[in-house]
Amino acid sequence: MNYKNKLLALLLLINCLFCNLILPEDQKLIFATHIKFSWEQIPLASKYNLKASNNSNFDSLLVDIVDSTLTYIDKNNFTWDQTVYWKVIALDSLENIIHETEPRVFYIGEQKFPLSSADVLNENNHQGHLTVFGVWWNWNSGIINENGDEIWNDGNLNVMVSHVDEHGQMYGAQDFPNDNAWIRGIEFDSYHNIIWAEPNGTALDPHDLRRLPNGNIVGMRRVDQLGPIPIGGWTDYLQSLGYEADGETNEVYWFGQELVIYDMANNQELWTWNPFDHYTTSDVDLHGGTWWWLQGWGYDWLHTNSIYFDQTQSAFYVSNRHISRISKIKYPSGEIDWMMGLPTPYMESGDVHLCNDLLFSFQHEAETLPNGNILFYDNGNLSETLIGLDSLTRIFEISINEENNDCEVVWEYVLPKQYYAIGMGSVQVLENGNYQITSGNQCGSIIEVTPNHEIVWKANLGLWDCHNALYRGFRIKTLYPQTYSFIAKNYEYIDQDIPGINIEDNENIRFNLFNESPNNLIFLFNAESQEDLFYENQFEVGAEQTILVEIPSASLNDGINSITINIKTQPFYKEQKTFTYNIYKTEPLSIKKEQDKTSFKPINVPNPFNSTTKIKFIVDNDQSIALSIYNLNGKIIKKDYLDLLKRGLNEYTWNAKDNYGKAIPGGIYFYQLKSFKKQVFGKMIYLK
Incomplete structure (x- = not known):
């Protein structure tokens, strides 16, 4: 090994001496009871024993498991307001202890929703999993399991979740007193890391914030235009306050919400859509009391x-609550493809509204489904005026034929009266075909309903505001949706204490990629080195499945090499994980020799060993054998002459000392058994 490469390997080793444990971080305050543990791969380890305890002596264990990957998610053994110590013990293939990490400590904070509860009403037909929710007035969020137990909250973020995307990333409005705005929009993860935050002073609207498929951010912000106060039941009251309120005098600022897209890299504005340029102000609420x-x-x-973006349609579906309208807006042209909403006389543009016989009002949330249908939550504030029924909240799934503007109701559900929601609310189609529906009433309620209108699960969050506080809810499978382990094969010690991967000529560099998520994951993978190695691939790994990744090594030189591997999971605009490995490429003994053609290969037991090992071999007839033991540099460290061996099975015991009786360092060694006509080779690992 040349000096430069050895120095590089030593630097990599130094960087790793203190990084055996990855998550949870040392001294970290965590606001979750589902805890993800992860650690570095240890050379020669085949299994890992994770231990967690309430005390540093580990005499009473909360967790004591053995895992063959590098990640473990515990969902059952931790509670709120708890101190946890943890460590990992690496085991070899014979379950000998080969490494023990220094322990770390983390803290679990206090819960925020102690009154939450849930009931499973049909064991055979509910989805299960976890439910994320955001609370408007307190600006906080939580997650409950199917039993209603709080397993996560937003901790010190003070954020109301407004959206969770298909990759498990969360978005919301954060109460942020250090900004000039009342609140700020952020993207964050279950570790409470802020991934993106709106630029200071932007004052994005708190109702919705999302990423587009290309990673750019779309949000809303206020835009104003001076206008009159129309005549209505409020006229005398507003005139008593000093307004003209005559339907003609431009005297108050009407404000709407402008769509704005920010570049994900530098927050530069890329596109805006101003509703004053596309809607008429003649369309205004005259019946809802606004x-x-x-x-x-x-x-x-x-x-x-x-604001929901449909990539297939390249269009935004936008819900305007106060004028009871859902619009399809083409992107990037900004043209309105269609609007659906109330008929005339309730809205001046009612004659051009699609689906105006649905008579929905003051809706909250609209999106398209994979089948092309549109799903939305009709709060129904005007249900008494429009259809003669009081307190009616409905869920609609509709199909629109855009060739003839025909609107068909595919599914409709009327919420039980106790769940009537005058504001807020959300609906989501689950994997099993059921619908999750939220209601701010009953102190924060969430129900799961079958297509046949059976309530199979219900939860109550026990919020302090029992009428209008629950903003939205989202069903997810896990707190940690993009969890995987990347494990190198033949990961050993290539020179004393320097870890790396040993391969021989024409052998691929091999890794196991474990998808430890309950979701399918798509990986973008590339590897490169200074020796002109470049490999790139993209592949999908099923939920909780493993694949073998093989990288050709033909371009690597004999001796030590360094390769860098970058891995991304979809969405690919997210940051990549980088792994760096030493690769030791050689033919046996680092020199070319002709191998013995005999069918017998010598073995040494035990292997790996930590004190002595027996090298066992067969000779065809009575003869003498020369035994040589080499280190990775091809240097002979032990040589012995085995005189007058008998035909058949023989053995030689080696005590891990060199020709001078000096103990050797741990690592990989090769041995050669040579007779007058033949020679055979073997490899062994010494653990010190």
Whole structure:
């Protein structure tokens, strides 16, 4: 091994001496009871014993498991307000202890939703898993399991979840007193890391924030235009406050929500859509009482509460609550493809509204489904005026034929009266075909409903505001959706204490990739080295499945090499994980020799060994044998002459000392048995 390569390997070793344990971080305060443990691969280890305890002596264990991967997620053994010590013990193939990490400690914080509960009403037909929810007035969020137990909360983030995407990433509005704005929009993960935050002073609207498929951010912000106060039941009241309120005088600022897209790399504005350029202000609420809420900062004309982007259609589906409208907006042209909403006389543009016989009002959230249907939550604030029924909240799944603008109701569900939601709310189609529906009433309620309208699961969050606090809810499978272990094969010690992968000429570099998530994961993978090695691939790994990844090594030189491997999981705009390995490539003994053609190969037992090992071999007839033991540099460290061996099985005991009786360092060694006509080779590992 030349000096430069050995120095590189030593630097890699130094970097890894203190990184055996990865998660949870030392001294970390965690607001979850589902805990993900992860650690570095240890050379020669085939299994790992994870231990966790409430004390540093580990005399009373909370967790004591053996795992063959590098990650373990515990869902059952931790509680709120707890101190946890943990460590990992590496075991070889014979279950000998070969390494023990220094222990770490982390802390589990306090819960926020101690009154949450849930009931499974049909064991055979509910989805299960976890439910994320955001609370409007307190600006906080939580996650419960199917039994209603709180297993995560937003801790010190003070954020209301407004969206969870298909990759498990969370978005929301954070109460952030250090900004000029009232709140700020952020993207964050279950570890409470902020992935993205809106630029200071932007004042994005708290109702929705998402990423587009290319990684750019789409949100909403206020945009104003001076306008009149229309005549209505509020006229005398507003005139008593000093307004003209005559339907003609431009005297108050109407505000809507402008769509804005930010570049994910530098927050530069890339695209905007101003509703004042595309809607007429003649379309305004005259029946829902919004003019009674007129404040000094203006009139909330649209109250846009959801923005959903359909990549297939290249269009935004936008919900404007106060004018009871859902619009399909083409991107990037900004043209309105269609609008659906109330008929005339309830809205001036009612004659061009699609689906105006549905008579939905003050809806909250709209999105498209994989089958092309549109799903939305009808709060139904105007249900008495429109259909003569009081307190009616409905869920609609509809199909629109855009060739003839025909609208068909595919599924409709009327929430039981106790779940009527005057504001907020969400609906989600689950994997099993059921629908998860939230309601701010009953102190925060979430139900799971079958297509046949059977409630099979229900939860109550025990919120302090029992009428209008629960914003949205989302069903997920795990707190840690992109969890995997990447494990090198033949990961040993290539020179004393330097870890690396040993391969021979024409042998691929091999890894096991374990998808430890309950979701299928798509990986983007590339490897490169200074020796012109480059390998790139993309593959999908099923939930909780393993694949073998093989990298050709033909371009690597004999001796020590260094390769860098970068792995991304979809979505590929996220940061990659980088792994660096020493690769020791050689033919046996680092020199070319002709191998013995005999069918018998010598073995040494035990292997690996930590004190002595027996080298066992067969000779065809009575003869003498020369035994040589080499280190990885091809240097002979032990030589012995075995005189007058008898035909058949023989053995030689080696005590891990050199020709001078000096103990050798741990590592990989090769041995050669040579007679007058033949020679055979073997490899052994000494653990010191």
